Amino acid sequence: MEGAIAAVVLAGGQSSRMGQDKARVTVQGKPMLQRVCEAAQHCAQSVIVVSPWVAQYHSMMPAGCIALVEQVQGKPQGPLVAFAQAIATVEAEWVLLLACDLPNLDGEVLGQWADMLAQVPADAIAYLPRSHQGWEPLCGFYHQRCRPSLQQFVDNGGRSFQRWLVSQTVQPIPAVPAQLLFNCNTPEDLQNV
Template identity: 25%
Template sequence: MNLSAVLLAGGESRRMGEDKAALLFHGTPLWQIQLNCLRKLQPAELLLSARIDPHWRPRDIRFVADAAPSRGPLSGLAAALEQTRTSHLLALAIDMPFMTHTYLRALWGCGALPMIGDRAEPLAAIYPAQAGVDLARVLQGNDFSMQKLTSRLVAAVKLRVVAVPVTEQNLFRNLNRAADLE
């Protein structure tokens, strides 16, 4: 599968109170943890989506500005899908430091949307470039739910669901509050 990867780093971090990307997790900034994870996959291209080009972005990572106005991760994913040069795009959120390249590589082989129970995990998933049209359409509306969007993509057979085993559900934990860093 011809695959690109995007690190979604455009969130406002309202609950955290500061930019998540620069937060240290076990002594390493979240942005570095996540980019290292994605680099191990050796994607055809590596993108960083954010509202503004962050000072910490390595030069070899292509910056993609979130689609305006900001609608959370949907804006970043839409912008990255619009600019990707490959048939598929692996998306990974900045605040999921428990995710491993091993798990993502297994997803790579499936081209899929992880599900925990009946809840999609759209911020560590693989999207076909053709889904960009669907995301652009959602951005023109007034319902920006990633859960509803991914349900529609599954129904349209653009995403394939992969159940996440109980033993791997911890990989999808995200950091929203300072207490989550402990």
């Protein structure tokens, strides 16, 4: 569907550094998963929560969100594989990919980014923030044209967003505040939110 946006929220991590399920951790009275989904709803016509354990998140998902069970053999294979599974089920032209542990996400900012998608060059597979460490792959937009290269990379054993993206044309999102991209991974991070 041309011009349509779907959001994919990944909630399949082990949360080992946090010591508890990050998706369930509350920030300002709401679980982080709910906060991220609500922010995504500002610009996406549909929001899909992807997790091997998605049944335990239904109560935290805002109305209208869809659950997609991540298919795993043994343990989860990481966010890139989960994203490849999810984007294969989406018909929207653009997919907003988000981690569930972004407590400072702002729906209005996501809406502003979405408004810029029409200006992304036709050869770019994604519209992503970039930091000094590289691309920020779990808070940005991917065009459906990324699917063939993504699937090939995953089928060949690739698991790193950075290694996949280095061989792709990606349009950077300008002037993204670092605080917006803050990942809440540890109890210390949670205290800083």
